[in-house]
Amino acid sequence: MRYGMVIDLKRCIGCYGCQIACKAENATPPGVFWARVLKQEAGRFPNVRRSSLPLLCMHCQDPACQQVCPTEATTKRDDGIVTVDSEKCVGCRYCMMACPYGARYFHAKERSYFGQGLNEYEKAGYPDHPTGVVEKCHFCHHRLEKGQEPACVANCMARARYFGDLDDPSSEVSRLIREKRGQQLQPAVGTDPSVYYLPA
Amino acid sequence: MAVWEDPFQKLSEDLKATLRPQREWVAGRGLFLLLGHFLSGAGAGTWLFSLYFELPAGLLISLVVVALGGLAHLIFLGRLGRAWRIVRRPHSSWISRGLLSMTLFLISGAIYWWLDRSGWATGTLGQVLWGLSLLGVAGILLYKGFVYAVSKAIPFWNTPLLPPLYIAYGVRGGAAILLVAAALGVGGIELKPLELIKLWVVVSSAVLVLIYLAGMSNSGVAARRSVAELLGGRAAVAFYLGVVLLGLVVPIGLGVFSYYGSVSMAVLGLVGLSSLAGDFYVKYCVARAGIYMPLSGEFPTR
Numbered sequence: 001m002r003y004g005m006v007i008d009l010k011r012c013i014g015c016y017g018c019q020i021a022c023k024a025e026n027a028t029p030p031g032v033f034w035a036r037v038l039k040q041e042a043g044r045f046p047n048v049r050r051s052s053l054p055l056l057c058m059h060c061q062d063p064a065c066q067q068v069c070p071t072e073a074t075t076k077r078d079d080g081i082v083t084v085d086s087e088k089c090v091g092c093r094y095c096m097m098a099c100p101y102g103a104r105y106f107h108a109k110e111r112s113y114f115g116q117g118l119n120e121y122e123k124a125g126y127p128d129h130p131t132g133v134v135e136k137c138h139f140c141h142h143r144l145e146k147g148q149e150p151a152c153v154a155n156c157m158a159r160a161r162y163f164g165d166l167d168d169p170s171s172e173v174s175r176l177i178r179e180k181r182g183q184q185l186q187p188a189v190g191t192d193p194s195v196y197y198l199p200a
Numbered sequence: 201m202a203v204w205e206d207p208f209q210k211l212s213e214d215l216k217a218t219l220r221p222q223r224e225w226v227a228g229r230g231l232f233l234l235l236g237h238f239l240s241g242a243g244a245g246t247w248l249f250s251l252y253f254e255l256p257a258g259l260l261i262s263l264v265v266v267a268l269g270g271l272a273h274l275i276f277l278g279r280l281g282r283a284w285r286i287v288r289r290p291h292s293s294w295i296s297r298g299l300l301s302m303t304l305f306l307i308s309g310a311i312y313w314w315l316d317r318s319g320w321a322t323g324t325l326g327q328v329l330w331g332l333s334l335l336g337v338a339g340i341l342l343y344k345g346f347v348y349a350v351s352k353a354i355p356f357w358n359t360p361l362l363p364p365l366y367i368a369y370g371v372r373g374g375a376a377i378l379l380v381a382a383a384l385g386v387g388g389i390e391l392k393p394l395e396l397i398k399l400w401v402v403v404s405s406a407v408l409v410l411i412y413l414a415g416m417s418n419s420g421v422a423a424r425r426s427v428a429e430l431l432g433g434r435a436a437v438a439f440y441l442g443v444v445l446l447g448l449v450v451p452i453g454l455g456v457f458s459y460y461g462s463v464s465m466a467v468l469g470l471v472g473l474s475s476l477a478g479d480f481y482v483k484y485c486v487a488r489a490g491i492y493m494p495l496s497g498e499f500p501t502r
Binding site: 040099132 | 207216222225279283286289292352353354490495
């Protein structure tokens with residue numbers, strides 16, 4: 001079993017829906033973006049193309065972050081999900097230096113998005129985001145346990161995201177990678193990410 | 201208070217940038233990490249010279265400086281109370297190896313210093329502790345360069361040149377501390393051989409800096425940008441004033457002059473201080489110029 005994601009860049013419209021869905025689901029504080037969208041403009045007027053690259057933790061098979069973590073806070077589960085144990089993390093941020101995808105964030109200080117102290121939503125969500133430690137996407141494992149897809153997948157209005165078992169050759173993600181030539185980001189780094197992109 | 205102020209404004213801009221700078225290990229409390237790297241390296245170098253020249257005062261200075269370096273490391277951490285956990289992965293993490301080396305050095309070094317002071321350092325126990333302290337020193341001098349060098353995400357750091365550079369700067373830092381100590385009246389330090397060794401190490405480190413920058417300027421886009429940041433960007437002032445002027449020109453110039461002529465102890469002390477400032481700034485500049493490999497060039501296309 002190896003959970004993985006396929007993102008179809010042809011379908012992605014760069015609406016930031018995944019980023020917002022992730023924030024709403026996981027109540028990540030200001031300065032922490034488990035999911036984000038990188039925009040790029042290419043070409044010259046009038047032949048200009050704007051493209052979007054949704055980013056999240058790649059849940060690598062051979063994670064650089066896990067290798068450098070001095071405290072065993074970063075571990076890889078049997079289902080391939082890379083997690084950070086906030087009880088073990090000391091906040092040295094070495095994993096942030098090692099991650100080639102910029103998927104990790106240090107939560108330095110508790111802050112509200114809206115000023116004037118935390119609102120009810122933030123009060124409920126922030127206990128899962130202790131300060132002084134590093135955090136990142138965990139493929140919404142709490143939703144997976146209930147048989148649901150990660151929030152970014154379930155809420156993608158363009159249906160550009162697919163989620164499933166990369167080890168199962170008959171799964172939709174495996175089929176898409178095979179048939180539509182799915183690509184990993186920064187393959188030369190050798191981390192073998194579990195997130196694949198279908199070319200735009 | 202508005203949300204989009206620093207540091208979030210900065211982060212927001214960084215996340216949009218094609219070439220994203222690393223800030224965690226250089227800004228805010230990140231300076232303590234750099235201070236820790238600087239002090240632990242210079243302290244380890246001081247131990248080497250103090251053993252060679254048989255300077256009990258130098259041994260004590262070395263222990264104090266490395267301990268301060270360790271403290272600076274700890275202050276940097278987000279969760280200080282869990283620092284003991286850092287020793288758990290020496291098989292794969294250079295930070296674990298660094299902390300273990302520092303601990304080994306401080307314990308064995310402190311006992312060795314006490315034995316030396318009591319005149320018992322020549323016994324078997326003294327020799328074992330002498331060896332262990334040197335093992336700790338070797339670990340301290342080695343680990344910093346490797347901490348950076350194994351980071352594939354930041355091409356400017358991901359080079360085998362950084363470990364020798366950091367070792368050279370640790371060794372010269374040790375010589376510089378002893379020069380400052382001599383200027384402050386710590387007795388028993390033979391200045392002439394120390395000056396010569398220091399001059400040789402400073403010249404070597406200058407050559408290493410040049411090779412490092414030349415190598416990086418022929419690497420990928422992120423490494424080239426890092427070099428540009430050092431030579432003409434946001435780290436340029438620190439590089440030219442700190443690394444080049446204070447760290448290389450002053451120690452080499454006055455070092456040559458003092459070897460062939462004679463200069464006062466105060467001037468030698470200034471050479472040491474100047475050199476130490478250069479040691480710190482080389483670590484600052486390497487960290488400040490660190491830029492993540494670009495993701496935007498990776499947009500998969502057919």
